[in-house]
Amino acid sequence: MAFSHLLELENxxxxxxxxxxxxxxxDGVSLTIDAGETLGIVGESGSGKSxxxxxxxxxxPRSGRIVEGSIRFKxxxxxxxxxxxxxxxxxxxxxxxxxxxxxxLNPVYRTGWQVGEPLRIHRHVGSGEAIATATDLFRxxxxxxxxxxxxxFPHMLSGGMxxxxxxxxxxxxxxxxxxxxxxxTALDVTIQAQILDLLRRLNREYGTATILITHNLGVxxxxxxxVIVMYAGRIVEQGRTEDVFSHPEHPYTWSxxxxxxxxxxxxxxxxxxxxxxxxxxxxxxxxxxxxxRCPFAVARCSREEPSLLQVRDQLAxxxxxxxxxELNG
Amino acid sequence: MAEPLIEVRxxxxxxxxxxxxxxxxxxxxxxxDGVDLTISQGETLGLVGESGCGKSxxxxxxxxxxxxxxxxxxxxGKNILRLRRGGMRRIRREMAIIFQDPFASLDPRQTVGxxxxxxxxxxxxxxTRRGRAQRIAELLGLVGLSSDLAGRYPHEFSxxxxxxxxxxxxxxxxxxxxxxxxxxxxxxVSIQAQIINLLEHLQExxxxxxxxxxxxxxxxxxxxxxxxxxxxxxxxxxxPAGDLYRRPRHPYTGSLLSAIPIPDPRLERSRERIILxxxxxxxxxxxxxxxxxxxxxxxxxxCAESEPPLDTVNQGDHQAACYYxxx
Numbered sequence: 001m002a003f004s005h006l007l008e009l010e011n012x013x014x015x016x017x018x019x020x021x022x023x024x025x026x027d028g029v030s031l032t033i034d035a036g037e038t039l040g041i042v043g044e045s046g047s048g049k050s051x052x053x054x055x056x057x058x059x060x061p062r063s064g065r066i067v068e069g070s071i072r073f074k075x076x077x078x079x080x081x082x083x084x085x086x087x088x089x090x091x092x093x094x095x096x097x098x099x100x101x102x103x104x105l106n107p108v109y110r111t112g113w114q115v116g117e118p119l120r121i122h123r124h125v126g127s128g129e130a131i132a133t134a135t136d137l138f139r140x141x142x143x144x145x146x147x148x149x150x151x152x153f154p155h156m157l158s159g160g161m162x163x164x165x166x167x168x169x170x171x172x173x174x175x176x177x178x179x180x181x182x183x184x185t186a187l188d189v190t191i192q193a194q195i196l197d198l199l200r201r202l203n204r205e206y207g208t209a210t211i212l213i214t215h216n217l218g219v220x221x222x223x224x225x226x227v228i229v230m231y232a233g234r235i236v237e238q239g240r241t242e243d244v245f246s247h248p249e250h251p252y253t254w255s256x257x258x259x260x261x262x263x264x265x266x267x268x269x270x271x272x273x274x275x276x277x278x279x280x281x282x283x284x285x286x287x288x289x290x291x292x293r294c295p296f297a298v299a300r301c302s303r304e305e306p307s308l309l310q311v312r313d314q315l316a317x318x319x320x321x322x323x324x325x326e327l328n329g
Numbered sequence: 330m331a332e333p334l335i336e337v338r339x340x341x342x343x344x345x346x347x348x349x350x351x352x353x354x355x356x357x358x359x360x361x362d363g364v365d366l367t368i369s370q371g372e373t374l375g376l377v378g379e380s381g382c383g384k385s386x387x388x389x390x391x392x393x394x395x396x397x398x399x400x401x402x403x404x405x406g407k408n409i410l411r412l413r414r415g416g417m418r419r420i421r422r423e424m425a426i427i428f429q430d431p432f433a434s435l436d437p438r439q440t441v442g443x444x445x446x447x448x449x450x451x452x453x454x455x456x457t458r459r460g461r462a463q464r465i466a467e468l469l470g471l472v473g474l475s476s477d478l479a480g481r482y483p484h485e486f487s488x489x490x491x492x493x494x495x496x497x498x499x500x501x502x503x504x505x506x507x508x509x510x511x512x513x514x515x516x517x518v519s520i521q522a523q524i525i526n527l528l529e530h531l532q533e534x535x536x537x538x539x540x541x542x543x544x545x546x547x548x549x550x551x552x553x554x555x556x557x558x559x560x561x562x563x564x565x566x567x568x569p570a571g572d573l574y575r576r577p578r579h580p581y582t583g584s585l586l587s588a589i590p591i592p593d594p595r596l597e598r599s600r601e602r603i604i605l606x607x608x609x610x611x612x613x614x615x616x617x618x619x620x621x622x623x624x625x626x627x628x629x630x631x632c633a634e635s636e637p638p639l640d641t642v643n644q645g646d647h648q649a650a651c652y653y654x655x656x
Contacts, residue, residue: 044517144607158608188379188544190605193588197604215518218547218590222597241594259522261551263589264596267570268529268551273522277487293519 005032012069025051027233036207040224048233091118095170099182105154112150115169137168160191181213232289239314249316335368340400360386362562373539375553382559388508425499429511431491435483442479448501468497489520561620568647578642578654
């Protein structure tokens with residue numbers, strides 16, 4: 001059936017017009033997510049993972065534009081909607097939480113007022129009831145002493161508590177899709193563990209579909225059913241988390257997994273670094289975008305760009321693995 | 330065990346908090362609040378803890394980049410907190426620091442050659458222009474950069490290359506000891522291993538001693554010989570790296586380790602996790618007794634009454650400050 005997925009992106013291209021030229025931030029991304037699922041999007045800064053999220057939410061910066069492709073959410077094509085219609089969906093049916101809660105909460109309003117805002121605007125509830133609901137949400141996300149915390153301004157809360165307040169705001173309308181963009185990157189590990197535990201619980205209890213954007217492969221391993229790996233605005237690998245981690249079929253994923261120190265490795269166990277630097281998005285190389293850093297590259301890789309095709313249990317954008325070569329090690 | 334290069338005893342670094350119209354001192358942030366540590370010649374001591382625990386302040390206090398409030402820091406047997414300017418200047422040549430943010434720590438108006446040359450000039454390490462240029466080329470070579478790049482400015486380099494320049498600057502004075510303060514946390518994931526490998530390689534080649542400060546326990550485990558764990562101004566556990574990770578004894582270390590995600594879906598999903606309650610205690614007004622007791626799942630009344638000392642727990646060199654250590 002055509003509309004069977006909760007969210008479906010088809011061949012989405014998003015461009016940013018910069019002084020240096022046009023930057024293809026998202027270059028032909030297709031993905032789906034269903035109710036109750038947690039999808040991870042991994043990549044480094046500039047890989048296009050956040051721009052993909054902002055394209056879905058239609059919250060692109062002024063210089064950004066979706067130039068091609070379609071985004072369907074439930075039965076609607078989002079690009080067909082007016083800004084008012086989109087506004088009605090944001091915060092109610094889909095919500096986004098950001099990396100830095102200090103810059104995304106308004107410093108001059110009390111936290112409870114902000115968390116209750118979607119209810120006042122979209123459900124037209126009174127401010128008393130909105131505060132009561134906000135207090136209840138604070139309790140659900142584990143903010144201690146919720147009754148007094150709703151009266152506090154953002155700067156009076158710790159980083160972990162502000163991030164919980166953001167999550168509470170995202171959840172206030174029980175959205176069917178939650179997009180979390182690096183929700184724990186600015187937090188300490190013990191607080192990260194608390195927040196991830198909370199997201200896991202929400203996903204389990206309410207069936208909220210979650211897109212988790214992160215650069216942390218460990219977070220993906222613990223949280224996500226499926227994972228998408230992005231490089232230079234493209235999906236380079238996509239599949240079930242177990243498959244991608246146990247036998248990566250794109251050299252970038254393969255290299256990334258070998259380059260990070262792991263807690264379950266012995267001290268001083270050698271790391272294999274990825275050579276070179278992340279790509280210059282305005283002047284991308286010809287052919288495969290990872291090819292200049294790839295230990296497996298063959299002549300064809302610098303001439304033609306591979307497509308995202310089935311390789312064993314997942315999809316990979318790589319000439320080498322598509323030809324049947326196994327990435328060793 | 331090798332000769333201790335650095336010995337820290339009872340070190341305290343407090344920052345006054347002022348308030349009111351006359352800026353009276355109303356309290357102190359006890360960033361470092363009574364730390365004892367030894368760093369042996371040639372080893373890497375990892376220092377971990379969450380933001381605000383005082384790990385960076387401890388690193389800077391050892392170098393006297395911030396002035397400690399009390400205690401002693403012995404560098405090759407000499408208490409450097411007693412040294413006056415001239416004496417300290419001689420010692421400075423033997424110590425260096427690498428900062429977290431290679432974007433903020435390099436002057437954008439200086440060329441790479443000038444940045445490296447400055448350290449050489451201050452300590453009069455080269456006497457001729459040719460010698461200076463040669464040494465700059467040599468330093469760039471050490472960190473894996475081409476010597477042709479000496480005329481370029483920091484903005485022309487990527488994050489990873491800029492961190493290499495930061496490392497070259499630290500090496501300019503030929504130090505024995507380097508404080509690495511979160512040297513890879515600002516870098517892209519795919520670049521981090523390059524810098525870790527470079528630091529390890531340089532240590533071997535130049536017989537360096539590192540204090541490696543980081544919040545990422547996986548990185549610290551990888552690079553360290555011994556690891557010290559800090560919580561609100563105190564070292565709560567110190568141990569050889571392997572032993573600490575195999576058998577953490579302080580409940581805080583146990584919960585930190587269980588919170589680190591491992592990039593292996595099967596392992597990660599079957600792990601038992603200790604989820605702590607609440608937030609880190611305040612260094613302005615730390616709890617009585619053990620500072621971790623307000624979040625600790627093993628806390629007893631005794632923990633509020635007196636502060637547990639750092640005692641040997643496992644065999645050998647493993648110490649923890651806890652009355653009820655983990656099994």
